[in-house]
Amino acid sequence: MDGDNVITIEGVRKAFGGERVLQGVDLRVPRGRVTTVLGKSGAGKSVLMKCVAGLVCPDAGKITVNGEVFGPGRSRIPPKLSYMFQNNALLDGMTAYENVALPLLERTRLRRREVRRRVGELFARLDLEGVDEKYPSQLSGGMQKRVALARSLAMDPEIILFDEPTTGLDPLRKVSVFNMIERYQRQFGFTAVLVSHDLPDSLFISDKVAVLDGGRIGFEGAPVDLQAARPEIRATFLQSVEDLRNEVVGLPRAVENEVTAPRLELRFEAAGARRHGESGASPNLRAALVIRAFRRALPHGWRLAAAGPWAVAAVGAEGDEAEPAAVAEAVAAVCRETVASRPVWTASARLHANPGTPAELTFDIPFSEYSHEQAED
Amino acid sequence: MFLDRTGRRCLGAVDATGRAALLGVQSVVLFFVRGFSLPRLVERIYEIGVRTTPLILLVGLFTGMVLGLQGYYTLVRFGSEGLLGPAVALTLIRELGPVLTAIMVVGQAGSAMAAELGIQRNSEQIDALEIMGIETRAFLIGPRLVAALICFPILTAFFDIIGILGGYVTGVTILGLQHGVYWSNLIDAVQWSDVRGGFIKSLVFGFLVILICCFQGYFTHLQKRYFGARGVSYSATQAVVISCVVILAADYLITSFLI
Ligand SMILES: Nc1ncnc2c1ncn2[C@@H]1O[C@H](COP(=O)(O)OP(=O)(O)O)[C@@H](O)[C@H]1O
Ligand SMILES: [Mg+2]
Numbered sequence: 001m002d003g004d005n006v007i008t009i010e011g012v013r014k015a016f017g018g019e020r021v022l023q024g025v026d027l028r029v030p031r032g033r034v035t036t037v038l039g040k041s042g043a044g045k046s047v048l049m050k051c052v053a054g055l056v057c058p059d060a061g062k063i064t065v066n067g068e069v070f071g072p073g074r075s076r077i078p079p080k081l082s083y084m085f086q087n088n089a090l091l092d093g094m095t096a097y098e099n100v101a102l103p104l105l106e107r108t109r110l111r112r113r114e115v116r117r118r119v120g121e122l123f124a125r126l127d128l129e130g131v132d133e134k135y136p137s138q139l140s141g142g143m144q145k146r147v148a149l150a151r152s153l154a155m156d157p158e159i160i161l162f163d164e165p166t167t168g169l170d171p172l173r174k175v176s177v178f179n180m181i182e183r184y185q186r187q188f189g190f191t192a193v194l195v196s197h198d199l200p201d202s203l204f205i206s207d208k209v210a211v212l213d214g215g216r217i218g219f220e221g222a223p224v225d226l227q228a229a230r231p232e233i234r235a236t237f238l239q240s241v242e243d244l245r246n247e248v249v250g251l252p253r254a255v256e257n258e259v260t261a262p263r264l265e266l267r268f269e270a271a272g273a274r275r276h277g278e279s280g281a282s283p284n285l286r287a288a289l290v291i292r293a294f295r296r297a298l299p300h301g302w303r304l305a306a307a308g309p310w311a312v313a314a315v316g317a318e319g320d321e322a323e324p325a326a327v328a329e330a331v332a333a334v335c336r337e338t339v340a341s342r343p344v345w346t347a348s349a350r351l352h353a354n355p356g357t358p359a360e361l362t363f364d365i366p367f368s369e370y371s372h373e374q375a376e377d
Numbered sequence: 378m379f380l381d382r383t384g385r386r387c388l389g390a391v392d393a394t395g396r397a398a399l400l401g402v403q404s405v406v407l408f409f410v411r412g413f414s415l416p417r418l419v420e421r422i423y424e425i426g427v428r429t430t431p432l433i434l435l436v437g438l439f440t441g442m443v444l445g446l447q448g449y450y451t452l453v454r455f456g457s458e459g460l461l462g463p464a465v466a467l468t469l470i471r472e473l474g475p476v477l478t479a480i481m482v483v484g485q486a487g488s489a490m491a492a493e494l495g496i497q498r499n500s501e502q503i504d505a506l507e508i509m510g511i512e513t514r515a516f517l518i519g520p521r522l523v524a525a526l527i528c529f530p531i532l533t534a535f536f537d538i539i540g541i542l543g544g545y546v547t548g549v550t551i552l553g554l555q556h557g558v559y560w561s562n563l564i565d566a567v568q569w570s571d572v573r574g575g576f577i578k579s580l581v582f583g584f585l586v587i588l589i590c591c592f593q594g595y596f597t598h599l600q601k602r603y604f605g606a607r608g609v610s611y612s613a614t615q616a617v618v619i620s621c622v623v624i625l626a627a628d629y630l631i632t633s634f635l636i
Binding site: 055091103 | 505506507511516
């Protein structure tokens with residue numbers, strides 16, 4: 001199994017002056033999967049990413065990328081690795097096109113016409129048509145992110161490190177960035193390492209989660225297992241959820257006492273998810289797709305909120321006269337339809353209308369029994 | 378205590394000098410070996426040479442005119458105002474041309490360069506280039522240094538020529554010196570070695586000041602005094618101050634060798 005880890009981090013330490021940021025980090029990143037590193041702000045997540053990328057030189061420890069050892073001493077940038085910086089780090093004196101074409105022009109012997117074709121193809125895939133001649137400062141935040149992603153993808157990397165790809169974006173953009181990462185990860189098959197404190201959204205696309213706490217990895221495993229982690233790790237994790245709540249632009253938390261407004265809650269049943277976590281197929285992608293269907297099916301005026309690591313809630317408009325049962329029925333129908341049209345579901349989900357009230361209704365989303373692997377074959 | 382601090386500063390300066398020299402040599406070599414690009418060089422020639430030309434011409438003209446004025450009133454006391462041409466030309470070609478050109482380019486292009494590189498460093502653009510596998514010294518600094526070597530002698534020549542014309546305007550047109558006297562004495566007095574000296578100075582100054590500006594910007598993250606936007610502005614200011622001091626110090630050294 002160890003051969004399938006594309007990045008292995010062993011005992012990595014890094015201090016800045018007297019400040020010991022990383023104190024022996026061990027982490028394995030499985031090939032072709034999405035791994036998310038969680039941690040409080042200032043925990044050293046970016047430093048860890050930069051150690052892997054060869055931008056920061058660790059004081060001690062060993063980092064193996066694709067079987068090649070990048071130890072302490074002179075740092076080097078591993079080949080076939082891309083890094084999407086938190087602030088995009090697009091070259092601001094160049095147009096979007098030039099930014100993405102730059103690595104191709106500088107690092108390959110491709111002809112200009114071929115470069116133009118490839119960049120055009122990437123732009124088409126990332127819905128970036130018409131921005132070629134614009135400078136980064138003339139683009140919206142989400143577009144800049146997509147240009148940065150295009151630049152990361154340009155060289156066909158095997159590994160992409162995403163440092164907080166969604167921080168500072170509004171909720172809709174966040175969702176679209178996560179969708180984008182998930183979609184292209186599946187499409188291109190690269191290994192993704194994600195630093196994020198956007199919970200639960202980031203977990204829906206993750207195959208593996210690691211919690212960085214006190215300079216060490218305190219938890220490493222499948223997202224569903226987080227609930228069973230050590231109390232202090234769970235606390236870190238919940239702290240991140242708190243951070244999410246405190247973030248002005250984040251998803252609003254479901255407001256518990258909003259009794260007058262109808263409310264729907266989509267819960268992923270951990271047991272079902274875990275069962276398939278064991279069988280090797282990740283439930284997260286499916287969860288993400290169901291959530292998207294859920295979002296789309298909501299009537300106008302409803303807003304989406306986080307309700308915990310494995311649940312999203314939607315709260316109706318204040319004083320909404322719509323019959324909650326009818327809305328729930330309609331939403332459940334759309335979710336079921338999505339599930340039926342993509343028979344790759346293995347996790348189970350349950351839709352609750354007006355949870356916790358006497359008027360509670362439950363709808364099961366009957367996930368197909370096909371496993372991920374079977375559907376791919 | 379005082380000695381300790383002074384010693385530390387001196388060591389810091391020696392260390393920085395060494396690193397800057399290394400950066401300069403590596404950048405130029407890597408530019409030719411790993412990342413030569415004519416468009417990038419042309420872009421830097423435009424930045425360092427073309428965009429600064431109007432300023433150089435303006436400053437050169439006024440410098441020449443002032444030299445003409447001062448020179449005339451000094452020389453006339455000794456009855457040797459006929460030597461105005463050589464006085465203006467030699468002062469410009471040997472000293473003021475290279476020195477003032479370098480200072481003007483630092484003011485116009487060098488500080489901007491330090492700020493640009495500093496911002497690129499702080500916003501991780503330089504790291505992003507590294508991740509793409511692009512040799513940043515060859516990409517960012519090499520072309521600027523080569524452009525400096527190309528542009529400084531030419532700019533200095535512009536400065537000298539327009540300065541000599543400025544001296545002519547004051548001496549001949551305004552103060553009534555004879556046209557032929559100004560030119561013939563000038564042509565007789567200026568030696569080829571004077572021109573060569575000025576040329577060497579312009580090459581050295583150009584390389585040094587652009588290197589200092591690039592060094593300050595490229596390594597802005599290593600200075601410990603200020604961070605962020607303050608850090609970048611500090612680096613840009615330092616680039617200008619250090620450049621000016623280095624120009625004058627190097628001028629003294631080169632002159633003492635050449636004489
Ligand atoms: N280049 C640096 N120099 C000094 N300290 C640094 C540097 N980079 C990061 N740090 C310190 O390391 C700690 C972790 O930073 P970082 O990895 O950016 O946190 P985060 O987990 O939020 O990404 C911070 O306390 C920061 O002060
Ligand atoms: Mg960070």
